[in-house]
Amino acid sequence: MPVLVITGTGTEVGKTVTTAAVAAAALTAGRSVAVLKAAQTGVTPDERGDAEEVARLAGAVTTVEVARYPEPLAPATAARRAGRAPVRPHEIADAAAKLAAEHDLVLVEGAGGLLVRFDEAGGTLADAAELMAAPVLVVASAGLGTLNTTELTARELRRRRLDLLGVVIGSWPGAPDLASRCNVADLPDVAAAPLLGAVPAGAGALTPADFRAGAPSRLAPRLFGTWDAEGFRGRAAP
Numbered sequence: 001m002p003v004l005v006i007t008g009t010g011t012e013v014g015k016t017v018t019t020a021a022v023a024a025a026a027l028t029a030g031r032s033v034a035v036l037k038a039a040q041t042g043v044t045p046d047e048r049g050d051a052e053e054v055a056r057l058a059g060a061v062t063t064v065e066v067a068r069y070p071e072p073l074a075p076a077t078a079a080r081r082a083g084r085a086p087v088r089p090h091e092i093a094d095a096a097a098k099l100a101a102e103h104d105l106v107l108v109e110g111a112g113g114l115l116v117r118f119d120e121a122g123g124t125l126a127d128a129a130e131l132m133a134a135p136v137l138v139v140a141s142a143g144l145g146t147l148n149t150t151e152l153t154a155r156e157l158r159r160r161r162l163d164l165l166g167v168v169i170g171s172w173p174g175a176p177d178l179a180s181r182c183n184v185a186d187l188p189d190v191a192a193a194p195l196l197g198a199v200p201a202g203a204g205a206l207t208p209a210d211f212r213a214g215a216p217s218r219l220a221p222r223l224f225g226t227w228d229a230e231g232f233r234g235r236a237a238p
Contacts, residue, residue, distance in 0.1 A: 002100045003134040004165065007110045007125055009149035014170020015139045016050040017204040019109045021197070022137070023058035024215035025224035031104040034062040036096055038125060039079075039087045039111045039118055042072030050109060057204065057211045062103060066095055076117040086119035093131035108134070114153050126160055135163040137196070137223075139170040140187060142180040151190040158192070166196035166222065173201050176236065184236040196220040197227050 006022070008015040023033045035058075037051040048056070051063035067087045069078035079086040092108065099106045110116070110125035114136075117124060129136055136157055140150045150167060157164045167187050173180060188195050197219035203211060219225030 001105065001135060002103075003096050003106045003108060003132050005108045005110065005125065005129045005132070005134050005136045006139065007114045007136060007153070008139045008170070009113060009141065009146065009153050011112050013139050013141045014199055015109060016053055017057070018137075018139045018168050018170045018197070018199050019050075019107050020054040020057040020211070021199050021203070021215040021218055022223050023054055023061050023107055024212045025219050026105050027059050027061070028212070028216055029224040031224070032102075033058070034064065034099040034103040034106045036092070036099060036106060036108045037063070037065045038092045038108060038128065039075035040065050040068040041075055041078045041111060042070070043068065044070055053204075054107075054109075057206075057208055058215070059208070059212055062099065064095060064099065066091055074116050075111050076119055080120070087123075088119050088121075089123040089125075089127035089131055092118075092125075092128040096128075096132055096134070108132075113149075114138075114156060126156065126162065129162055130160060135165040137165045138167045138191065138193075140167050142169050142172055142183060142198075143177060144179040146183055147186055147190050150187055154191040154193060164191065164193045166194040166220070167191050168196050168219070168223075169198040171201040172198040178238055181236045181238045184233050194220070194222075195229050195233075196223055197225065198232060
């Protein structure tokens with residue numbers, strides 16, 4: 001798995017913190033890691049972007065942005081409004097291939113969900129994943145509504161014959177409600193893919209040292225961690 005694409009079921013589901021957790025766990029396992037942000041929106045040139053936040057939390061990773069736009073919009077819209085060239089799927093794939101030649105693992109983090117548009121032709125992260133023939137990790141929210149968005153994302157990946165590696169809950173609440181606890185059992189069913197981790201809410205506010213120390217325990221072995229899905233499901237059961 002030299003390249004792993006990480007997408008979310010929407011915005012604010014914990015995609016960047018999950019990317020950081022995977023990077024930290026892989027580093028702990030002795031892998032060299034690069035993080036490629038397909039398109040960074042909503043930050044100025046002097047602000048820290050998502051890839052840099054991953055590096056702050058995870059440690060010694062190589063970070064690359066394909067493009068950066070100042071307004072917090074979908075990449076195609078942000079590029080158009082900024083009067084700048086958009087990001088095209090082949091550019092994401094080319095950048096990932098260059099990083100994969102020098103690293104054990106390249107994490108490609110998208111912007112928003114799987115079908116958010118990057119250019120005026122409708123190019124998406126899914127198109128880039130097809131060009132890379134890379135597996136996709138889906139980051140989902142914990143609570144009410146997540147089953148629908150997760151299943152829609154999984155269905156699109158299967159329609160494109162892309163490999164859905166699994167699902168990670170990007171922000172597991174400290175006091176999960178009934179819907180969240182039921183979703184632990186239901187998410188693998190609707191995705192037809194395994195649950196591969198649960199990152200606690202607020203993990204991004206931990207010190208980097210504490211974040212790195214805890215990362216492997218939040219992710220399954222497939223993601224370089226030690227997380228026990230069955231044990232977690234048993235503890236969350238309503």
